[in-house]
Every structure is written in structure tokens, then in C-alpha cells.
Amino acid sequence: MNNNQIRDICPVAGLYKLKRLVVSDNQIEDIGCLSRMNSLTDLLASDNKITSIAPLAKLNIEWLGLEGNPIEDITAVSSMNKLKHLYVDGSALNAPSKSLVSRFEQSGVAVNRGQAETDTISGVSVFVQDVRVLFERAPIIDDGTTLVQFRPLFEKLGFAVKWDEDTRSIRAEKAGTSLIMQADHTEAVLNGDTVTLEVAPRNVDGSMMVPVRFVSEASHLEATWDQRAKAVYLWPDRTITAPSGLFSIKVGGKWVAKSPVSKINYDLYxxxxxxxxxxxVERKADIEDGFTLDDYEAALKESLEKVNIKPSETKSITVDHMNARQLSYSMESANGAKYEYVLTIAEGQYNFFRMGVASTDAIGTETEQDYENILQSLKELKTTDQLSEEKFGALKPVERVLDAARYYRELGFFAGDQSLSGQQFDDKFKKVHEELKGENWDPFDSSEYYDSLAELYILGEDKKRVWLKDTEADVGEGNEIYARTLKQWSDISRGAFQPTEIQENWKSKEGPVEISFMLNGKKRTIHPQYMNDFIDVGILAEINEMIQDSGYQFVCVEIDQTVFVTVLNASEKDKISKDRFLPFSENI
Structure with a gap:
């Protein structure tokens, strides 16, 4: 969409799966509506009229083109740990932004050029648990050993650092760990013991450089080199929960989550x-009833045989009390690389799991043991629906109604019923239950179907704390639905969100939409997505950023097109999540 005199970028902001957006040579000023395009990796927006890139701060952008815009402050990009390319006019930047650009150049980001590496800059990035370390002097590689500027690394690792000019030594300390390293000496002291380094620390153009692997291992982290990305990753041994939330595993620090080259939709890679x-992972609920581990094994072998792969004999094992089968085979990838595979399938209570290790090298004893340790750490995790049903599913309908009402009353809801005795309160909600029931439907009756969100209808009785509405609300130009909704959210916000002078502006009947208001003496603007006649409750994410200093946040749960909204502090939200298993939206 280059060179089209575009002024408003908001119409494309609803394309949530869009990865690459090229809008250079236009008239765009405001990019606030891009803040929720979480799939966006490339944004090329040179030669526009953009002045603020703060809305991009939480996006995983890898390629960002901003040259030719009147931007003075780009500090928002400091949180973009996946950034690889940055194009920006340095002359107009303020001092903090110029400093940030310089550190990006020294830390593996290609600034205003095609690649990060130059004759004087290595192009190497260093990440501590996925967070980029920003250096003033680029890392160097000496005979296979990566050396980095000491202070940024030590501080990122939580060390207090002292430099002794007389002895040209670094002393670094944190709980349980002390380090002493001296320039041009291969002997270091770790917790009082002398150790020998492969490469001595040294001064390079006024910056003391230290071997990153030794420092990381002293911090109980594993350092892993990625040749493809020219990056060093520092990770501890850790437990990882799959994005699906259906299982977790424990892995060593050398294992780094990556994006696979192939387009296969892995649950974990x-x-x-x-x-x-x-x-x-495959949910049993999505597979035909009666499907067994034998059936799963047969289907797997059939799929392998279709591509002329003959697996080894299957052996039966146990993985965290789950029955499992394990087999091995060899195969050649599309690019000609040959892989050795060990694959395990396991049957859990709610899911089937398939986990394998592959290597272009022979899978030896060390790899087999590592894989076995990971495999035996596999834990099936229950969904919020499953946890809720296990805890409340055996209750009779009235028991479940009263259990929910009493719980939330204790937590501070239903303040308007403070004068009611316990019996009067129970009688009120027995009546509410009767009114909720249909002729052939009771959301609290678990005998045929368990509705894990039924208690939200009980909470919906507290009109001063809860917004529970169908989001199909005749949203459209002139109907002022967003203006009315913001007022309603203000009423339930416990004082955290008190907007005034709310204006709802539509550029056309199909948007884009802009909502402006005054909040705490500042003019604020949010950009709902056009969703036909539905309310975009995603704007709560923008509002939450505005009210974060209040200690309260909006939370929501979606029930098909009906949405539950209330305001909680962090401890209240955590307690409800643990006690009641409500699936609060992660995007709000």
C-alpha cells in the first residue's frame, strides 16, 4: 500500500493474523490502532507523518522501517527483543533514543543497513531468558569463545559490580555467587575457588570484555550458540508450559524455543x-469416542508407512503414570538433511501426546538420557473447564448456586445486600436461580452437561460491579454504543476509570472508529476494531494501560458473544483464578 495518500491505517488493524504491513510514502500520523496486531513482525512505514511509536512497544516486530517520519522518541522499541532490522532517521532523535540506537547497533540489530555485521561490529546478539542485552561495545568472538562487555551482562544477571582500576579487576556479587576476573589473566575466582578460563578477559577500546559462557555458567545458566541467528541464549533449567496450556515439561538450559523452518503446527518446538x-497434543474430545492408544499407534504407523518410513519395533513404557509407546526411525527432510528420530506417544486422561527428538547426528546415550528426562517430566495439565467440573460438578444445582453466591459475597461483591442475613441472602439467590432456569434448561444442572461459566450469571446480579452483556449491540455510526459502554464500564470500575467528555467518531459507516475522552487531566484516544454491530471489548487492554497505577484492572470472560467484565486488583484476580477457575482473557 505504498504511495497511496493513506491517512488512516486503522481499517487494516482488524487483520489480526497479518504479519507484514508495508505502508510507506503515505500521510499516516497515528498508528495507535496497530497496538493489538500481535502477529505483526514487519512494519515498513517510512515517509509518513508518524510522531509516536509507543503503541508498538508490546509487539514482536522483527523489521521496523520508520525513516522519513518526524519521530523524536523511539525508546518504545527497547522492549522489542525480536527486533532484527531498524530503519530510522537518527538526526531528529532525542538523546535517549540516539543512545538506544547506538546500543542496538552494538547488540545484533541491523540499523539502517541490510545486516547487523560490519567490518567493526560482530552482529552477535546475547539474550538472557529471551531479553536482549544491550551493549555499548559489540561482542567479539575469539577462537570460538564469545566475549561481551561486562557491565551490561552482569547487571542483566542481577550482579552488583565493582571495577578496581589498580588491579584491572572485576568483582561481581549476588546472592550465593561471587566472581573475580582480571584483565589479561586466564585465572578467575568463583566463590573462592580458582578456575581457568579458555580466553582471558581483556580491554577492547576502553571496554572490559569477559567470556559469556563462564559468566553464564557461574550464574547457573546454560549458554547456547545459534549460528543461524548469530545469537547466544542464556537459559536456566526450567519448566515450560505449552502455549495450548495442556501440558508442561522440564528442559535444560541448552534447549531454546524456536520458530520451526517448516509450516507444521507444533504445540512445542x-x-x-x-x-x-x-x-x-490432540484432545480426546476432538477424536471419535473409544479411540485408544492402540488406535493412535496404528494411525501413526500408517502415516509413516505412506511416506515409506519403516519404524522400529514399538516398546511399551510409562510416562508420568500414562501408558505410552516408543519407536524410532530415520527420514530425509525436504532439503535433503537426514534425521534420526525417537518418538513417544502417550495417553492421558483428556489428551493424547506425541513427543519426539530428532537429530542430524546419531542419537547417542547422552541425547537419549536427556530426552528420557524430558519425557518423564511431561505433565498433563487440566483446562479450567476440567478443573471446575472436578471441583463443582457433583454439586446439586441449588448447592452450586449458593456456593458461588456465598463465595463472591465473601470477596466483596453484592455490597448492596449487606443488610441481608445469611438466610435472606440464600433465599434471594434461590429465587435468582428459579428465574434463570428455562423449561428444559438449567445452567447449574451438571447431570447432562457441565457449564463451567454458569456462576457468571450469579455475579451478573451485582450491577454495580459487573457488566454482563451480549456484545451484538447495534454498534454503528450515530448509535453512540461505545460512548455508552465506556460510561457503563466507568460505573463498575471502583473509581479506577472515570472518563469525561467522551466522543465517538466514525470516519464512515464501516469505520474506522475513534473514541476520545479526558482521563486524569489528559486527552486519551482508543481505536475499536470495526466488527459489524459487535462491541470490540479488546479496547479494555488499552484502558488497562491507562489505569495501571490505580492498582485495579478490567478483566473479562467471554461466553460466546456474551462478555462478562468486572474490575479486580491482582490478588483478587489470582484468588478467583485459583478457587473458581474462571478463564480470564489473556489479551485484556
Missing amino acids: MENGSKVLMAF
């Missing part, structure tokens, strides 16, 4: 040098 760990 990690790399460790030439080794790859892959996992899939």
Missing part, C-alpha cells in the same frame, strides 16, 4: 544444537 524437540 525447541532446538539444542543439531537436536530438535517436538511435541503435539
Whole structure:
């Protein structure tokens, strides 16, 4: 969409799966509506009229083109840990932004050029648990050892650092760990013991450089080199929950989560040098009734045989009390690389799991043991629906109604019923239950179907704390639905969100929409997505950023097109999540 005199970018902001947006040579000023395009990796927006990029701060952008815009402050990009390319006019930037650009150049980001590496800059990035370390002097590689500027690394790792000019020594300390390293000496002291370094620390153009692997291992982290990304990753041994939330595993620090080269939709994909760990999960609810582990094994073997792969004999094992089967085979990838595979399938209470390790090298004893340890750490995790049913599913309908009402009353809801005795309060909600029931339907009756969200209808009785509405609300130009909704959210906000002078502006009947208001003496603007006649409750994410200092946040739960909204502090939200298993939206 280059060179089209575009002024308003908001019509494309609803394309949530869009990864690459090219809108250079236009008249765009405001990019606030892009803040929720979470799939966006490339934004090329040079030669526009953009003045603020703060809305991009939480996006995982890899390529950002901003040259030719009157931007003075780009500090918002400091949180973009996946950034690889940045194009920006340095002359107009303020001092903090110029400093940030310089550190990006020294830390593996290609600034205003095609690649990060130059004759004087290595192009190497260093990440501590996925957070980029920003250096003033680029890392160097000496005979296979990566050396980095000491202070940014130590501070990112939580060390207090002292430099002794007389002895040209670094002393770094944090709980349980002390380090002493001296320039041009291969001996270091770790917790009082002398150790020998492969490469001595040294001064490079006024910056003391230290071997990153030694420092990371002293911090109980594993350092892993990724040749493809020219990056060093520092990770501890840790437990990882799959994005689906259906299982977790424990992995060592050398395993790094990556994006697979292939387009296969893995539930988990990690790399460790030439080794790859892959996992899939399939819900039993999505498979025909009566499907067994034998059936799963037969289907897997059939799929392998279709591509002329003959697996080894299957052996039966146990994985965290789950029955499992394991087999191995070899195959050649599309690019001609040959892989050795060990694959395990397991049957859980609610899911089937498939987890394998692959390597271009022979899978030896060390890899087999590592894989076995990971495999035996596999834990099936229950969904909020499953946890709720296990806890409340055996209750009779009235028991479940009263259990929910009493719980939320204790937490501070239903303040208008303070004068009611316990019996009067129970009688009120027995009546509410009768009114909720249909002739052939009771959301609290679990005998045929368990509705894990039924208690939200009980909470909906507290009109001063809860907004529970169908989001199909005749949203459209002139109907002022968003203006009315913001007022309603203000009423339930416990004082955290008190907008005034609310204006709802439509550029056309199909949007884009802009809502402006005054909040705490500042003019604010939010950009709902056009969703036909539905309310875009995603704007709560923008509002939450505005009220974060209040200690309260809006939370929501979606019930098909009906949405439950209330305001909680962090401890209240955590307690309800643990006690009642409500699936609060992660995007709000």
C-alpha cells in the first residue's frame, strides 16, 4: 500500500493474523490502532507523518522501517527483543533514543543497513531468558569463545559490580555467587575457588570484555550458540508450559524455543544444537469416542508407512503414570538433511501426546538420557473447564448456586445486600436461580452437561460491579454504543476509570472508529476494531494501560458473544483464578 495518500491505517488493524504491513510514502500520523496486531513482525512505514511509536512497544516486530517520519522518541522499541532490522532517521532523535540506537547497533540489530555485521561490529546478539542485552561495545568472538562487555551482562544477571582500576579487576556479587576476573589473566575466582578460563578477559577500546559462557555458567545458566541467528541464549533449567496450556515439561538450559523452518503446527518446538524437540497434543474430545492408544499407534504407523518410513519395533513404557509407546526411525527432510528420530506417544486422561527428538547426528546415550528426562517430566495439565467440573460438578444445582453466591459475597461483591442475613441472602439467590432456569434448561444442572461459566450469571446480579452483556449491540455510526459502554464500564470500575467528555467518531459507516475522552487531566484516544454491530471489548487492554497505577484492572470472560467484565486488583484476580477457575482473557 505504498504511495497511496493513506491517512488512516486503522481499517487494516482488524487483520489480526497479518504479519507484514508495508505502508510507506503515505500521510499516516497515528498508528495507535496497530497496538493489538500481535502477529505483526514487519512494519515498513517510512515517509509518513508518524510522531509516536509507543503503541508498538508490546509487539514482536522483527523489521521496523520508520525513516522519513518526524519521530523524536523511539525508546518504545527497547522492549522489542525480536527486533532484527531498524530503519530510522537518527538526526531528529532525542538523546535517549540516539543512545538506544547506538546500543542496538552494538547488540545484533541491523540499523539502517541490510545486516547487523560490519567490518567493526560482530552482529552477535546475547539474550538472557529471551531479553536482549544491550551493549555499548559489540561482542567479539575469539577462537570460538564469545566475549561481551561486562557491565551490561552482569547487571542483566542481577550482579552488583565493582571495577578496581589498580588491579584491572572485576568483582561481581549476588546472592550465593561471587566472581573475580582480571584483565589479561586466564585465572578467575568463583566463590573462592580458582578456575581457568579458555580466553582471558581483556580491554577492547576502553571496554572490559569477559567470556559469556563462564559468566553464564557461574550464574547457573546454560549458554547456547545459534549460528543461524548469530545469537547466544542464556537459559536456566526450567519448566515450560505449552502455549495450548495442556501440558508442561522440564528442559535444560541448552534447549531454546524456536520458530520451526517448516509450516507444521507444533504445540512445542525447541532446538539444542543439531537436536530438535517436538511435541503435539490432540484432545480426546476432538477424536471419535473409544479411540485408544492402540488406535493412535496404528494411525501413526500408517502415516509413516505412506511416506515409506519403516519404524522400529514399538516398546511399551510409562510416562508420568500414562501408558505410552516408543519407536524410532530415520527420514530425509525436504532439503535433503537426514534425521534420526525417537518418538513417544502417550495417553492421558483428556489428551493424547506425541513427543519426539530428532537429530542430524546419531542419537547417542547422552541425547537419549536427556530426552528420557524430558519425557518423564511431561505433565498433563487440566483446562479450567476440567478443573471446575472436578471441583463443582457433583454439586446439586441449588448447592452450586449458593456456593458461588456465598463465595463472591465473601470477596466483596453484592455490597448492596449487606443488610441481608445469611438466610435472606440464600433465599434471594434461590429465587435468582428459579428465574434463570428455562423449561428444559438449567445452567447449574451438571447431570447432562457441565457449564463451567454458569456462576457468571450469579455475579451478573451485582450491577454495580459487573457488566454482563451480549456484545451484538447495534454498534454503528450515530448509535453512540461505545460512548455508552465506556460510561457503563466507568460505573463498575471502583473509581479506577472515570472518563469525561467522551466522543465517538466514525470516519464512515464501516469505520474506522475513534473514541476520545479526558482521563486524569489528559486527552486519551482508543481505536475499536470495526466488527459489524459487535462491541470490540479488546479496547479494555488499552484502558488497562491507562489505569495501571490505580492498582485495579478490567478483566473479562467471554461466553460466546456474551462478555462478562468486572474490575479486580491482582490478588483478587489470582484468588478467583485459583478457587473458581474462571478463564480470564489473556489479551485484556
